[in-house]
Amino acid sequence: MENLKNENQVVNLTKEDFVSDQIVKWCPGCGDHAILKAVEDVFPKLGKKKEDIVVVSGIGCSSRFPYYMNTYGFHSIHGRAAAIATGIKIANPKLSVWMVTGDGDCTAIGGNHFIHAVRRNIDINLLLFNNRIYGLTKGQFSPCTFRGTVTKTSPQGTYEDPFNVGELVIGARGNFFARAVDNNTTELTGICFEAYKHDGLSVVEILQNCMIFANGVHDNITGKDVRDDMQVKCEHGKPLIFGKNRDKGIVLRGNRLEVVKIGENGITEADILVHDKTEKSTGIHMMLAHMMPPEFPVAIGVIRDVVAPTYNDCLDEIIDRETSKSNIHTVDDLLNSGSTWDIE
Amino acid sequence: MTNKTKVVELEQVVVRFAGDSGDGMQLTGNLFSDSTAFAGNDFATFPDYPAEIRPPQGTVSGVSGFQIHFGHKPVHTTGDLCDVLVSMNPASIKANMRWLKPGTTIIIDADSITDKALEKAGYQSDPTTDGSLSQYKVIKAPISSLTKEALKDFGMDNKAMLKSKNMFALGIVMYLFNRDITRVYPYFENKFKGKDQLIEANKTVLAAGYSWADTLEVFANTYRIEPAKLEKGKYRDITGNVATAWGLMAASQRSGRQLFIGSYPITPATDILVELTKYKNLKVKAFQAEDEIAGITSSIGASFAGCMAVTTTSGPGLSLKSEALGLAVMTELPLVIIDVQRGGPSTGLPTKAEQSDLMQALYGRNGDAPLIVIAAKSSVDCFYTAYEAAKLAMEHMTPVIMLSDGSLGNGSEIFRIPAVADLPAIVPPIAKANDPDYKPYRRDEEKLCREWAIPGTEGLRHRIGGLEKENIKGNVSHDPQNHELMTRLREEKVKRVANYIDDQEILGDPNADLLVVSWGGTYGVILSVVEKMIEEGKSVAHAHFRHICPLPKNTEQVLSGHKKIVVCEMNRGQFANYLRMNYPQFPYHQYNKVQGLPFLTAELEKEFNDLLK
Numbered sequence: 001m002e003n004l005k006n007e008n009q010v011v012n013l014t015k016e017d018f019v020s021d022q023i024v025k026w027c028p029g030c031g032d033h034a035i036l037k038a039v040e041d042v043f044p045k046l047g048k049k050k051e052d053i054v055v056v057s058g059i060g061c062s063s064r065f066p067y068y069m070n071t072y073g074f075h076s077i078h079g080r081a082a083a084i085a086t087g088i089k090i091a092n093p094k095l096s097v098w099m100v101t102g103d104g105d106c107t108a109i110g111g112n113h114f115i116h117a118v119r120r121n122i123d124i125n126l127l128l129f130n131n132r133i134y135g136l137t138k139g140q141f142s143p144c145t146f147r148g149t150v151t152k153t154s155p156q157g158t159y160e161d162p163f164n165v166g167e168l169v170i171g172a173r174g175n176f177f178a179r180a181v182d183n184n185t186t187e188l189t190g191i192c193f194e195a196y197k198h199d200g201l202s203v204v205e206i207l208q209n210c211m212i213f214a215n216g217v218h219d220n221i222t223g224k225d226v227r228d229d230m231q232v233k234c235e236h237g238k239p240l241i242f243g244k245n246r247d248k249g250i251v252l253r254g255n256r257l258e259v260v261k262i263g264e265n266g267i268t269e270a271d272i273l274v275h276d277k278t279e280k281s282t283g284i285h286m287m288l289a290h291m292m293p294p295e296f297p298v299a300i301g302v303i304r305d306v307v308a309p310t311y312n313d314c315l316d317e318i319i320d321r322e323t324s325k326s327n328i329h330t331v332d333d334l335l336n337s338g339s340t341w342d343i344e
Numbered sequence: 345m346t347n348k349t350k351v352v353e354l355e356q357v358v359v360r361f362a363g364d365s366g367d368g369m370q371l372t373g374n375l376f377s378d379s380t381a382f383a384g385n386d387f388a389t390f391p392d393y394p395a396e397i398r399p400p401q402g403t404v405s406g407v408s409g410f411q412i413h414f415g416h417k418p419v420h421t422t423g424d425l426c427d428v429l430v431s432m433n434p435a436s437i438k439a440n441m442r443w444l445k446p447g448t449t450i451i452i453d454a455d456s457i458t459d460k461a462l463e464k465a466g467y468q469s470d471p472t473t474d475g476s477l478s479q480y481k482v483i484k485a486p487i488s489s490l491t492k493e494a495l496k497d498f499g500m501d502n503k504a505m506l507k508s509k510n511m512f513a514l515g516i517v518m519y520l521f522n523r524d525i526t527r528v529y530p531y532f533e534n535k536f537k538g539k540d541q542l543i544e545a546n547k548t549v550l551a552a553g554y555s556w557a558d559t560l561e562v563f564a565n566t567y568r569i570e571p572a573k574l575e576k577g578k579y580r581d582i583t584g585n586v587a588t589a590w591g592l593m594a595a596s597q598r599s600g601r602q603l604f605i606g607s608y609p610i611t612p613a614t615d616i617l618v619e620l621t622k623y624k625n626l627k628v629k630a631f632q633a634e635d636e637i638a639g640i641t642s643s644i645g646a647s648f649a650g651c652m653a654v655t656t657t658s659g660p661g662l663s664l665k666s667e668a669l670g671l672a673v674m675t676e677l678p679l680v681i682i683d684v685q686r687g688g689p690s691t692g693l694p695t696k697a698e699q700s701d702l703m704q705a706l707y708g709r710n711g712d713a714p715l716i717v718i719a720a721k722s723s724v725d726c727f728y729t730a731y732e733a734a735k736l737a738m739e740h741m742t743p744v745i746m747l748s749d750g751s752l753g754n755g756s757e758i759f760r761i762p763a764v765a766d767l768p769a770i771v772p773p774i775a776k777a778n779d780p781d782y783k784p785y786r787r788d789e790e791k792l793c794r795e796w797a798i799p800g801t802e803g804l805r806h807r808i809g810g811l812e813k814e815n816i817k818g819n820v821s822h823d824p825q826n827h828e829l830m831t832r833l834r835e836e837k838v839k840r841v842a843n844y845i846d847d848q849e850i851l852g853d854p855n856a857d858l859l860v861v862s863w864g865g866t867y868g869v870i871l872s873v874v875e876k877m878i879e880e881g882k883s884v885a886h887a888h889f890r891h892i893c894p895l896p897k898n899t900e901q902v903l904s905g906h907k908k909i910v911v912c913e914m915n916r917g918q919f920a921n922y923l924r925m926n927y928p929q930f931p932y933h934q935y936n937k938v939q940g941l942p943f944l945t946a947e948l949e950k951e952f953n954d955l956l957k
Contacts, residue, residue: 319625
């Protein structure tokens with residue numbers, strides 16, 4: 001797979017090469033602008049020709065994304081981007097396929113395609129902009145809106161529990177899940193590149209702010225004054241330490257995670273859980289994805305990155321094997337195979 | 345083995361095998377079809393089975409049937425009423441009474457006639473003795489007991505032995521039509537490879553059935569049907585669904601575009617997907633999607649990426665695909681949608697054929713969303729129709745819906761094997777790399793289609809999608825004038841396909857008093873009736889439409905000059921209404937049937953004669 005990614009190496013592509021001639025029409029101050037910038041930073045790093053990248057989206061604010069990238073692009077219909085991207089990737093595994101979607105597009109109307117794309121491990125890089133609201137239809141709650149939130153369609157507050165995207169991905173047998181925030185472009189760029197390097201479906205949930213309909217929904221995580229205490233960076237092989245003074249950490253106690261203070265109650269750095277993104281079992285990854293304020297900081301970074309066979313690798317291997325062992329090489333061979341008879 | 349009885353020559357025969365679901369009637373019918381092929385007859389088959397896999401045993405609702413019509417002359421239909429009914433239980437007689445005619449030979453498993461079985465079938469008394477079958481020739485064959493007798497030394501249990509009873513029945517019918525039973529042996533040898541006992545058991549029971557009929561001289565005479573005078577060539581037996589799959593593969597090979605099928609299982613279309621999953625050796629990429637919508641949208645993705653993309657479905661699935669069909673219309677990507685129609689609405693009659701998806705195929709989308717609709721006329725024609733659907737889709741850059749139906753899909757016919765190289769060339773308008781003038785919605789002047797600019801190709805990067813696009817440039821556009829222009833261009837593009845399809849043919853006198861109009865799977869039966877009536881000197885002609893949208897250019901001319909036009913279809917008049925809309929100057933009579941059953945020649949003949957009065 002790595003070979004595929006490295007072939008057709010092109011040097012000297014810059015961010016500018018990927019900027020399209022279209023006027024970006026997101027609201028001023030929308031988190032989407034920052035994500036666009038990050039992706040423009042990532043694409044030159046892929047070593048891919050512009051022609052070998054396809055950006056696919058569904059419907060929603062985030063789904064305008066393909067128009068703003070100077071690659072091949074497909075702005076499709078609501079919820080179906082994962083299925084369309086699947087078709088593209090199966091048709092031509094050499095393409096680097098990026099799917100851009102939102103919490104409504106991906107986990108509501110497109111929920112079925114999403115979980116099955118994850119389960120099949122199709123090699124797609126899926127960027128899920130999670131602003132916990134329907135933006136383009138002007139402010140209805142989504143499957144990721146927190147319980148009790150007042151929106152256009154929940155004037156008394158919602159009375160349903162939201163999805164946690166990470167849990168959904170890992171529960172659907174996902175092998176790559178990362179979480180990022182829209183106001184840390186450098187980190188987001190790095191995470192997107194990690195997603196690209198992963199063979200198979202990789203989901204990056206980006207906590208993104210909608211200025212108009214859910215302004216500040218992530219403030220308790222992304223705000224300048226709280227972010228050090230409310231984000232724990234998941235770095236492979238490193239202890240899960242966080243806090244302004246880097247004095248807090250996550251430990252595994254019994255069958256649950258806990259926040260501890262280093263230096264208190266005899267806790268040392270050695271007690272802190274060391275992050276292993278490659279662990280096949282889902283338990284700790286699931287618990288990390290689950291962490292939410294106020295009890296926990298939110299896990300940011302690559303939470304899960306497990307090696308597994310991709311759909312295309314398996315399909316192409318079967319095609320190669322069947323092609324080489326079969327006596328039938330053309331449709332004519334097939335038409336004339338099996339039980340036939342001649343009429344003179 | 346030789347026959348002791350007199351051999352009578354026949355022109356054509358209809359045999360129906362009927363038993364409980366699970367009695368192996370479909371297999372029995374298929375094996376008999378194979379031997380019919382070896383005998384050189386033309387034939388068509390019609391499986392008639394319930395939707396349930398194992399419905400309540402012994403009941404009328406659980407009866408599975410398989411009909412074969414074979415003959416010395418070309419066979420256009422699967423046959424109306426049967427000459428021979430093989431019945432494995434009383435319920436299968438009751439379920440098939442409507443297919444009998446005076447003189448039909450009924451071969452029934454005598455061992456199956458028990459009080460319990462009669463009760464389950466809803467009989468008050470034994471029909472084989474109470475006189476209710478007196479107008480038929482009833483042959484009571486102890487099929488179950490003789491099967492067990494034949495296998496008594498095989499050390500098999502009761503249940504295992506009775507599994508072969510269908511082969512005893514087949515042996516009897518093989519005798520009746522002077523068939524060579526050894527022709528069936530390779531099937532056993534293949535099917536039960538490594539299980540020698542099963543191979544021997546089946547051969548033994550088949551031979552026992554044959555010998556029983558021979559030894560006991562249960563038939564006054566046996567029959568032979570002279571080989572049909574068929575065009576020279578190599579032949580095979582093929583079902584409509586397999587023919588569809590193979591036609592698609594042929595189009596893929598001829599066009600050089602890899603075949604992608606994204607589909608979700610649905611009766612009666614599933615077998616196309618099943619068939620195509622087998623051909624990884626021919627590099628077919630078959631994707632079993634999570635639902636109907638993913639079936640079509642994955643295909644749209646694959647089409648964008650340069651594959652010849654196909655999705656297969658039946659009516660309810662086509663409903664689910666509606667929005668995505670609109671996307672394919674808007675993005676002007678080639679896509680083949682195969683709808684193997686069944687009885688509707690909703691879940692309807694999953695295993696029965698109907699032609700009631702026509703309006704859905706033509707108009708079932710939001711917006712003005714024209715696409716090509718074509719319909720197969722026979723099981724073999726599914727091969728050519730699928731091929732043409734793919735050709736039109738790729739050459740005109742548009743979705744094409746091919747309508748088949750459950751009878752065509754599951755029915756089989758003999759197929760003269762073509763050479764793929766002899767099929768019409770398929771030349772998709774693939775955009776050239778680094779064309780400085782490339783624009784996503786630049787159009788071919790004649791066809792009005794845009795080009796296929798495939799991701800990976802240098803210098804052709806572009807964005808498409810469901811939003812309206814600016815003419816030529818392809819940028820998102822909400823401009824009112826542009827939307828009207830693009831709507832008209834999409835409409836005109838499909839209209840111009842009429843310049844690339846055959847003219848509508850008419851069988852018989854182009855000015856006949858009565859013009860019979862049909863489309864899709866009713867072709868054979870209507871043709872048989874019209875041919876017969878023409879032979880009788882009646883002023884009748886037949887126009888059978890393959891191309892529904894657009895209609896052939898000479899359609900108006902074909903419809904002109906008749907005293908009456910009757911449109912026959914298995915729905916409540918959808919094509920008739922479509923013609924009324926397009927050619928309102930003609931009065932149209934309708935003949936409609938929505939019973940999930942094929943037209944019968946007798947009912948059509950009566951209708952046409954009445955119209956001629």
